[in-house]
Amino acid sequence: MIDTGKAFCTANKQFMNGIRDLAQYSCKDNLVEASLTKFSDTLQEMINYHNILFDQIQRSIKTQLQTFVKEDIRKFKDAKKQFEKVSEEKENALVKNAQVQRNKQHEVEEATNILTATRKCFRHIALDYVLQINVLQSKRRAEILKSMLSFMYAHLAFFHQGYDLFSELEPNMKELGAQLDQLAVDAAKEKRDMEQKHSTIQQKDYSSDDTKLEYNVDAANGIVMEGYLFKRASNAFKTWNRRWFSIQNNQLVYQKKFKDNPTVVVEDLRLCTVKHCEDIERRFCFEVVSPTKSCMLQADSEKLRQAWIKAVQTSIATAYREKGDESEKQEKKSSPSTGSLESGSETKEKLLKGESALQRVQCIPGNAACCDCGLADPRWASINLGITLCIECSGIHRSLGVHFSKVRSLTLDSWEPELLKLMCELGNDVINRIYEAKLEKVGVKKPQSGSQRQEKEAYIRAKYVERKFVEKQAASVPLPEPGTKVLPPSQEEKRHSGPEKSLLAGEQGAASQKVRSSDSGIQPSTDDSREHLASTISANSLYEAEGDKQESPVFCDSKQPSPGLRLYQAAFEKNLPHMAEALAHGAEVNWVNVDENKATPLIQAVRGGSLVTCEFLLQNGANVNIRDMKGRGPLHHATVLGHTGQVCLFLKRGANQHATDEDGKDPLSIAVEAANADIVTLLRLARMNEEMRESEGLYGQPGDEIYQDIFRDFSQMASNNPEKLNRFQQSDSQKS
Template identity: 70%
Template sequence: MKITLVKLCIGMIDAGKAYNTANKQFVNGIRELAQQSTKDEVIESSLTKFAESLQEMINYHTYVTINLCPFSSSVRDLRRFKEAKKQFDKVSEEKEAALTKNAQAPRNKQHEVEEATNILTATRKCFRHIVLDYVLQINVLQSKRRSEILKSMLSFMYAHLTFFHQGYDLFSELQPLMKQLGGQLDQLVVDAAKEKRDMEQKHSTIQQKDFSNDDTKLEYNVDADNGIAMEGYLFKRASNAFKTWNRRWFSIQNNQLVYQKKFKDNPTVVVEDLRLCTVKHCEDIERRFCFEVVSPTKSCMMQADSEKLRQAWIRAVQNSIATAFREKGDDAELDRKSSTSTGSLDSGGEPKERSLKGESALQRVLAIPGNACCCDCGQPDPRWASINLGITLCIQCSGIHRSLGVHFSKVRSLTLDTWEPELLKLMCELGNGVINQIYEARREELGARKPQPGDPRHEIEGYIKAKYVDRRFVRRPSDEELRTKVVCLSKQEKRLSSSSEHLPPRPPPPTPKLRPVKFQRKEPKEYSPGLQLYWASYARSLPDMAEALAHGAEVNWVNTEDDKRTPLIMAVQGGSLVTCEFLLQNAANVNQQDAQGRGPLHHATILGHTGQVCLFLKRGANQNAADIEEKTPLSMAVEAANADIVTLLRLAKMNEEMREAEGPYSQSGDETYQDIFQDFTQMASNDPDKLNRYQHYDPQRP
């Protein structure tokens, strides 16, 4: 009877293990559901609490089942008994065999008789020892039978008492929460029933509608919260030899035309900048409702589902072009958002190897002190950057920065996007440490808590908006502090150092005809952040420029006491390509002129700063603008005999004429134009000595 009970105990242990395993899987399912319900705080917190309580019950049950099962201590005795019985059966068979062999031994063969007798004697001796062991195990089981049964059952009952008592305490603690959820559940049931009735009513109304002439309604909304001004399905003609048509999801966002094959795919950029494009109807092909978007390097043929939708898309593209030109100070390049946004499937080319991409840019930027962690939440190993602020960000903070708009922060990937040399130098001259000293100067004083990795998104978003939009933690300088800062910056002489951005002096051409307008430092009537930005741009001090912008300086501030020069013109005078890049990334107007009618492009041409000329031409500088002497940048470059700048201006002029012309565009010509500009930009950043033509104009000299 005891052996049977022990077997039942073993079966109960196995069943308990299976039960606990199934329970653990169920609890893990509850936890996964809670993690997927982060947007619903009630469901997430309730499921998490229930999962923790059930896990405790599983732990109690595991202890009871495995460690306190009745007769668990008798399992070892039962095994020894079985082993002894097995040995007894085996030696009994050997003894029977020895008896049989001994009986069969012939009388006349003495050696066989002796061998059989010896075997029988040895077998009998072994049999006696095994019998004693077998009887011993039987006696042990019998002797423990009474005490073991009572002891095991008592232990088992106490274990269950503890199990149920702990379970009672645990669920007593959960009872208030369960009652609270019960009340909420009643309200949820009522709300669900009401929503069901509303949906049924809407469904009935829709069924009665006539869809024979219905069409998808698309509206152009430049102020959409998600930044998507227009989106919908279109057929796109491939650029391959077969000219196949594929249905894709198109959208207009950030002045770019992009499409996705699937919802989760990264968008592919069809048009990098809509300001460089035109849109027109296409009536000369077999398909209906087609239109074409033409850029300087390619054209894209698309088809809408109806004439109404075609007109809507054409108007949307035209409105996007107009909006892009109206946006104040939006002369900087549009940020690329993903690896596919750096090129198009139709372009047929890879990003230029001369631009840094992936780990090269990542390693250089993260090597700056403070950049190894996110600037706003401290998340280690960031992979995103704000190029106009010069900081590194984690993926969550980068999404929040992107939602602020490009007038506050322009986000770019450190691993997926290509990085021009001047942008990379900008990131390396600023960094998280510099920017946080400006934008978090009063954080501790105000008692504001800086977010940590893992904090709720809404808390991090609130902190970032307070930091960059409201500038709540920026320390405003006193009038005396501002005056001291401006005076210090204005007295810094132009440094002809070994900087890689500055061109060493060389003798001037034999008969220079250009007469650059000199400027004199005057004691200003008042000191302002705009004046700080003005002189910091000349002094090539990016931290001081960032501080001035944080204090509210207008990036296009005009110094009325100094020929109406702007910070961008002063950056040209200072000879720094990175300073110009920083101002342009922060929405500086590349075409704003001074009192002499000269814009930044004029000044860069006069000074022979080829890298700056490249930068301004890429950012849409008007090379046809003339100063008060009716001189254009091209005429100035010709008079100065600067062959590099003359070449650049003429190439830019040719490319502009190609964009304005109708009909097919020269793919090879456009590629040549882009290659030459990239070569000059790379040279200006890394090998400026090669671009040196003549001695630079020093405004302090007569």
């Protein structure tokens, strides 16, 4: 009974703990929490009383009765054993005495004496045995009644304690009962109201989805908007999965399940844009595009799609306001602008950080103010246009789409060296002379920094998308007469005795000229001349068989070449302002010159030997894998010419190094034949990285850190220390 009672107390304690947990889970309901807490406390007291009861039972019954059994009954059993032994001896004496013959007097006397002694001992032991029986009987009555009396008193105390405890709880129980009666009445009323609403909803017409989803940028929990959206996976199957999305803390995140940690889609909403998607089969789709990836999403209706797009756009503007001041404070703490590129001995971390990009880009003429509204100290840039922008104008540029403008932060993003040089080759003054050439003629007033956003947006769209202010007449770019040939670098340098005239000669600042001279080819230094000469010598083995191909003939059919042809010519001449002007006049970036083996401007840029020219074309949508009639793409030509920096750039931009030309040679085999160790290293590393990603199923991933570090080092050398990559060309030149 005691063991079972203790098990009962243990089960009661578990039940009481469950009630306490239920009270904690009901913390938002004061009535439930208070009632359950009071009940659990009462049950805990009852469990304590039960434990006291079983302790008293242990002492009153178990302990006392065990003493009675182990001591008193043991003595009785010992007396009984002696009595039974003497009784047996007496029986034996009687039997022996009866068996003695009368004629044996000696045996008769001995048997008589034994019988007498045995009877005497029997009477004595029997007397002790009877005494033990009487004592045990008397004590048994007292012990049993004493134990039971103690047991009953223990129960009396237990029930008195329980009665007192529940007497104190009874008023609360009666009050709760009255509240429950009222709750029942309220629940019945609420049920009737809900049934009526349910009936009304069932009668509603759902033919058109009129669901409204509100967003609040000032929400207390930081969640601007949340709800279910379909997300297209980035795998090869492009499957669609329904996920719970939310906009919070200037990020777009989603969860597969409620308790899962959120997966971040966009780290910083300032670096993304959102647009409708009407070119896929599914309806109500929109796309969130960031500098590193894009996410295709689908809402349940058109109204929901519009609500999500508006919420993302509003959050982008809010993110600008919240973090703009913080970024400006951090930037003001940075060191003054030096106006020149850092030396190659500095660490690559310092070369890539945004502070350095801001200093370099802002020193270009016109870049100290926003290109579109004139606001001072711009912190954003359009990398394909080569201009600087303020926060508000950069947001408008994002809405145009990446095919018009690719926006990047000068302080928050890392900058590749070739991008920095690209920005330094152009600038706000150059681009505005192209895209605002007719601004005064058409009578349009350029917006100021304090103008309304709608006014700025209309102006920027007219300027870059519709190109209303671009001069439609013949370009000011000096072009060759029809039938003349554009010579390769080796012959071009012999023909020109002085520096080539630029579109804006004399108008660029000294800092811009200093940056441009290292890569534009306007007036090459001694090292640049050696590089062009060595490139020509190393390419002879593959280009001599092409005859006039080395001289790059371009025949013009009219005095005003097409924009595509002008882009093609400017790419070879390394003239980025002319290239930007050709694109503004509608040049197709992948224009094909049918008169020269279907070469593209990107291939011409490779032949011209300029890394920045190639980067400019790639940023404006040039296809790195378009090949000429001989099956050679830009990567082939860069490998033949020994342009290590261009090879590195094309591999980073996804060039196909497995493509073969009409001779069945891929870039790697060409580099091996030319014994160009740097290019062979880059090609083999890229191929090994590609194979590793395919074997591990990491499609679309950039590669491991070692691979990225090596390519980053080559990019740094190609942009800041090109002489380090000229070892192969110089050695070949010396041999020649």
